[in-house]
Amino acid sequence: xxxxxxxxxxxxxxxxxxxxxxxxxxxxxxxxxxxxxxxxxxxxxxxxxxxxxxxxxxxxxxxxxxxxxxxxxxxxxxxxxxxxxxxxxxxxxxxxxxxxxxxxxxxxxxxxxxxxxxxxxxxxxxxxxxxxxxxxxxxxxxxxxxxxxxxxxxxxxxxxxxxxxxxxxxxxxxxxxxxxxxxxxxxxxxxxxxxxxxxxxxxxxxxxxxxxxxxxxxxxxxxxxxxxxxxxxxxxxxxxxxxxxxxxxxxxxxxxxxxxxxxxxxxxxxxxxxxxxxxxxxxxxxxxxxxxxxxxxxxxxxxxxxxx
Numbered sequence: 001x002x003x004x005x006x007x008x009x010x011x012x013x014x015x016x017x018x019x020x021x022x023x024x025x026x027x028x029x030x031x032x033x034x035x036x037x038x039x040x041x042x043x044x045x046x047x048x049x050x051x052x053x054x055x056x057x058x059x060x061x062x063x064x065x066x067x068x069x070x071x072x073x074x075x076x077x078x079x080x081x082x083x084x085x086x087x088x089x090x091x092x093x094x095x096x097x098x099x100x101x102x103x104x105x106x107x108x109x110x111x112x113x114x115x116x117x118x119x120x121x122x123x124x125x126x127x128x129x130x131x132x133x134x135x136x137x138x139x140x141x142x143x144x145x146x147x148x149x150x151x152x153x154x155x156x157x158x159x160x161x162x163x164x165x166x167x168x169x170x171x172x173x174x175x176x177x178x179x180x181x182x183x184x185x186x187x188x189x190x191x192x193x194x195x196x197x198x199x200x201x202x203x204x205x206x207x208x209x210x211x212x213x214x215x216x217x218x219x220x221x222x223x224x225x226x227x228x229x230x231x232x233x234x235x236x237x238x239x240x241x242x243x244x245x246x247x248x249x250x251x252x253x254x255x256x257x258x259x260x261x262x263x264x265x266x267x268x269x270x271x272x273x274x275x276x277x278x279x280x281x282x283x284x285x286x287x288x289x290x291x292x293x294x295x296x297x298x299x300x301x302x303x304x305x306x307x308x
Contacts, residue, residue, distance in 0.1 A: 021204035024173035025090065025248070025298060031164045034144050036303060039161025041140075042154065047130050048114055050121035051076050056113065056158065060088040062304040065252030066165065071260030075119040082118075083226060084260040089300075090248045092163045094210035099258045101213060101243045102232050106159035111151070124151040167249055167298030175295070183295045190292030193285050198277050207246040208296060215241045216258070219278030222271075226258055251294045265290045 042048065046055040059073040060066050066087035073081045083099055091097065097109035113119040114127055122130075131137045131149050138149060145153040172191075174182035183191075194200055203209040213229060216222045217240055229238035242258050256262040262271055269289050273281045 021200055022172075022176065022208055023206045024176050025093075025166055025168040025170070025206055027168050029092070029164050029166045029301075031160055035157050035160035036164045037161075038140055038144060039157035039159070040303065042131075042158050043161055047134075048120060048122060048127045049076055050126075054120050056088075059085045059113070059119070062088075062165070062300070065089070065249055067253050069254065071255050073119070075116070076121040079118045083258055084255065086245060087249060087253050088162055089165050089167050090207055090210075090246055090298075092166065093205075093207040094243065094246065095212065096243055099226075099242045099245075100229050100232050106162050107155045110155040110158045124154065128154060161303075164301060164303050167300060170248070170296050170298035172292070172295040173298065184291070186288050186291040187295045188292075190288035190290065193289050194292055197273060197279055197281065197285075197289075199272065199289070202244045202276070203247050207248055209244045209248075210246040212244060213241050214244050214276075217275050220275045222275050224259060228258070247293060247296055249297050251297050265293055269293075 066089035097103035103109035229241040256268040262268040
């Protein structure tokens with residue numbers, strides 16, 4: 001898309017994306033708790049990987065932001081991935097899954113890491129056969145799913161657990177609900193800048209992002225080694241196009257961007273304003289925006305805190 005097209009879109013939607021554009025996370029997630037507990041057990045089980053060393057939780061640490069804190073993740077046999085692991089927290093609110101959006105929902109996403117030769121190096125079929133050898137799993141699945149252990153039921157259980165991983169009641173959520181003292185003056189200034197600078201054009205909605213695609217490097221070439229959506233669609237206009245990431249709990253999920261190039265929130269804000277907005281931003285303005293971003297850190301759900 002031409003540069004002026006992006007500018008046109010910005011001005012068309014700027015008035016629409018007001019304070020109401022960011023919405024609080026619901027206080028409660030509607031899930032089947034029996035499925036959630038089974039899904040959690042699977043989420044932490046390394047037997048879903050080829051050599052029994054990597055689980056979903058390896059790259060999505062629920063105690064540290066729902067990602068692994070690395071530039072790129074490490075899979076089976078020490079293999080290095082090529083993209084930064086996104087947080088699993090609040091992933092249910094994303095309109096698609098993965099940076100390139102290749103999975104339509106959480107259930108479809110489950111099979112990707114399991115089958116990826118760099119990540120877990122198995123297949124859904126092999127994972128199911130492994131689980132069927134475990135009498136405890138056979139019993140637990142049968143109690144919930146009439147068909148027992150199948151590819152579909154394994155995906156469904158893990159997806160149901162991930163649906164429960166929402167982080168409500170962030171200070172900014174309380175602010176949106178009317179508690180004007182929930183965030184400080186600096187964070188309020190940061191939110192105003194977040195709007196006026198145009199950050200809110202892409203980062204809005206319940207997940208403060210995660211609801212559409214955008215090109216990385218609109219105003220300046222971002223020198224990305226990953227081609228993003230192009231790998232899926234093979235359309236020239238989809239080169240360097242990625243799902244806009246959620247900013248929920250972003251203070252806990254460094255490093256940032258699809259390639260982990262930004263080590264800190266300050267770095268991330270500088271990169272975004274330069275490459276995506278084509279704007280100059282002062283150091284004090286960055287400090288305020290970072291303070292606002294910190295106010296998006298919500299409460300970890302009880303199911304994530306409980307030990308296995």
